[in-house]
Amino acid sequence: MSVRVPDNHVTSHFNLTARVLHWSMALAIVAMLFVGIGMVASLSLRPALVSLHRPLGIAILLLVVVRLLNRLRHAPPPLPTDLPHVQVLAARASHWLLYTLMFAMPLVGWSMLSAGGYPVTMFKGFNLPPIAPHDATVYALLRSAHTWLALLLFATVLMHLAAALYHAWVRRDAVFASMATGPHADSAAPDTMVDEADPRASES
Amino acid sequence: MPDIESATAAPDRHRAWLALVAIALIVAAIALVFAWVAGWLTPARVTPQRFTNAIEAGNGQVYRGYRRAHAKGVCVAGYFEGNEQGATLSSARLFAPVQTPFVGRLSIGGGSPYGLDNKARVRSMALELNSDDGQQWRMAMNSFPFFGVSSVQAFFDQTRANAPDPATGRPDPAKQAAFARAHPEFARFAAWAKSAPWSTSWANTTYNGVDTFRFINAVGEQHNVRWSMQPRTPFAAMSPEQRAAADGNFLSEDLDKRLAQGPLLWDMVVTVAQPGDSIVDPSQSWPEDRQHVNVGTVVIESTTPQAAGACRDINYDPLVLPTGVQGSEDPILAARSAVYSVSFNRREHDIASGETDAATGKVVSKEATP
Numbered sequence: 001m002s003v004r005v006p007d008n009h010v011t012s013h014f015n016l017t018a019r020v021l022h023w024s025m026a027l028a029i030v031a032m033l034f035v036g037i038g039m040v041a042s043l044s045l046r047p048a049l050v051s052l053h054r055p056l057g058i059a060i061l062l063l064v065v066v067r068l069l070n071r072l073r074h075a076p077p078p079l080p081t082d083l084p085h086v087q088v089l090a091a092r093a094s095h096w097l098l099y100t101l102m103f104a105m106p107l108v109g110w111s112m113l114s115a116g117g118y119p120v121t122m123f124k125g126f127n128l129p130p131i132a133p134h135d136a137t138v139y140a141l142l143r144s145a146h147t148w149l150a151l152l153l154f155a156t157v158l159m160h161l162a163a164a165l166y167h168a169w170v171r172r173d174a175v176f177a178s179m180a181t182g183p184h185a186d187s188a189a190p191d192t193m194v195d196e197a198d199p200r201a202s203e204s
Numbered sequence: 205m206p207d208i209e210s211a212t213a214a215p216d217r218h219r220a221w222l223a224l225v226a227i228a229l230i231v232a233a234i235a236l237v238f239a240w241v242a243g244w245l246t247p248a249r250v251t252p253q254r255f256t257n258a259i260e261a262g263n264g265q266v267y268r269g270y271r272r273a274h275a276k277g278v279c280v281a282g283y284f285e286g287n288e289q290g291a292t293l294s295s296a297r298l299f300a301p302v303q304t305p306f307v308g309r310l311s312i313g314g315g316s317p318y319g320l321d322n323k324a325r326v327r328s329m330a331l332e333l334n335s336d337d338g339q340q341w342r343m344a345m346n347s348f349p350f351f352g353v354s355s356v357q358a359f360f361d362q363t364r365a366n367a368p369d370p371a372t373g374r375p376d377p378a379k380q381a382a383f384a385r386a387h388p389e390f391a392r393f394a395a396w397a398k399s400a401p402w403s404t405s406w407a408n409t410t411y412n413g414v415d416t417f418r419f420i421n422a423v424g425e426q427h428n429v430r431w432s433m434q435p436r437t438p439f440a441a442m443s444p445e446q447r448a449a450a451d452g453n454f455l456s457e458d459l460d461k462r463l464a465q466g467p468l469l470w471d472m473v474v475t476v477a478q479p480g481d482s483i484v485d486p487s488q489s490w491p492e493d494r495q496h497v498n499v500g501t502v503v504i505e506s507t508t509p510q511a512a513g514a515c516r517d518i519n520y521d522p523l524v525l526p527t528g529v530q531g532s533e534d535p536i537l538a539a540r541s542a543v544y545s546v547s548f549n550r551r552e553h554d555i556a557s558g559e560t561d562a563a564t565g566k567v568v569s570k571e572a573t574p
Contacts, residue, residue, distance in 0.1 A: 043251065043255065043542050044356070047538050116548070119339070124526075136516075137556040139517070141556065143549055143553075169220075169223035170224060
């Protein structure tokens with residue numbers, strides 16, 4: 001575990017907290033995107049899906065707070081030094097975008113329901129307080145924002161997935177492993193972080 | 205990709221291209237599933253948006269800023285007073301001997317905010333009740349005693365069959381006849397619409413929940429129920445001549461007069477299902493001998509025009525329910541919830557865009573002034 005690694009030390013892997021949060025939130029966010037697009041398009045499943053969508057969204061909001069704190073306290077592993085500049089920029093920008101949207105989506109959803117005059121029900125008998133005025137104009141703005149930001153989040157998640165698989169299967173560098181496994185899993189393997197040498201090249 | 209072309213040997217280049225194709229296929233597959241869930245790949249699937257489009261088409265035009273159904277109505281305010289009889293069926297705070305304030309709406313069926321009261325067969329009452337335990341109960345009830353059709357598809361087909369023919373501006377009788385043949389349960393509704401007497405007021409009309417809900421009491425016992433708001437104001441029938449002579453806005457004029465003299469009352473009467481009574485089909489009435497429980501009183505004290513009233517920006521979604529009440533497996537209930545949401549989103553967007561002065565009361569259009 002990288003808890004023992006000082007903050008300014010260059011690590012090869014995300015710490016355990018980051019990895020657990022990443023994969024559980026990945027599952028939750030993808031589920032939310034499908035639940036969200038499904039519930040607004042269904043004449044039968046809406047009630048069940050809406051009552052799942054609200055508490056899951058707030059759960060993601062709580063998790064992303066923990067995640068951001070962890071990220072600020074523990075620097076992520078550096079990207080490969082030979083990664084083209086454009087890809088470095090794309091990686092940085094998409095991570096910023098993902099964090100922004102992970103905060104924005106639940107907050108926009110919560111304020112949208114407030115502005116629409118809806119109770120923000122987590123489970124029967126427990127409602128969150130409204131965080132926006134009950135107002136048609138505010139509601140209309142937030143309702144549209146929720147849809148467009150969701151589509152942007154879905155596109156960003158797909159690009160993030162494509163980039164992760166590109167690192168794993170095409171570049172075959174250490175980027176995917178830095179989130180997929182702990183440092184012990186591949187401690188015997190050559191350090192592919194700098195000046196990639198494909199360990200499997202000699203097999204063929 | 206530059207590093208594929210230059211930095212790797214031929215077999216690796218082959219492998220890298222295969223990997224790229226695999227990645228593209230994975231991403232495309234996920235995007236396709238998403239698009240399918242969204243309904244974008246299946247134009248024939250009835251979604252809440254397409255259902256609302258059909259309602260708008262049936263209205264002949266889009267009345268911006270108004271509800272897409274039951275567009276004409278007034279806001280009302282008052283309270284519900286429970287009598288504790290409901291506590292045996294449901295733990296909802298509403299049934300305690302307390303006053304629960306509500307923002308409500310009385311309306312007529314139809315998609316036009318300028319519809320004529322004396323031509324509207326259906327009237328309705330909607331309530332948003334805010335209990336002192338912080339919970340909310342929204343109800344949307346109608347003057348018909350049972351629903352016209354038994355399935356969501358039939359509901360959609362009915363909406364389309366009643367849409368005006370562009371050539372004549374009236375519904376196509378052939379389409380309506382075809383709909384009635386395909387959905388024999390509709391005959392009972394048609395008979396009700398034709399023969400049931402018209403009451404003279406919103407105040408002496410009975411409003412029925414029609415759909416089935418599930419009540420859960422404090423010890424967890426469940427009962428399938430339906431309910432009605434039965435007026436204390438004595439029923440008085442309108443003759444066809446009276447109706448023909450009545451003003452197009454007579455309901456709101458009558459309501460103003462009655463409320464000037466005092467509040468208007470309804471008893472909330474809950475009907476408890478027996479095994480075998482249909483839960484999933486709101487077009488089927490339950491036998492008359494079922495247990496009826498009077499659980500409290502709806503008291504309307506005041507009314508305001510909807511353009512500036514508190515009810516305008518409320519979606520009376522019948523599935524906003526407190527502890528002690530759940531929706532049932534009745535598919536019409538879930539469909540209503542879904543379509544009301546789309547209707548609400550559209551009218552709030554209309555209002556936000558400022559395209560709809562009459563609906564918000566900023567400027568009274570010529571049409572809105574009688």
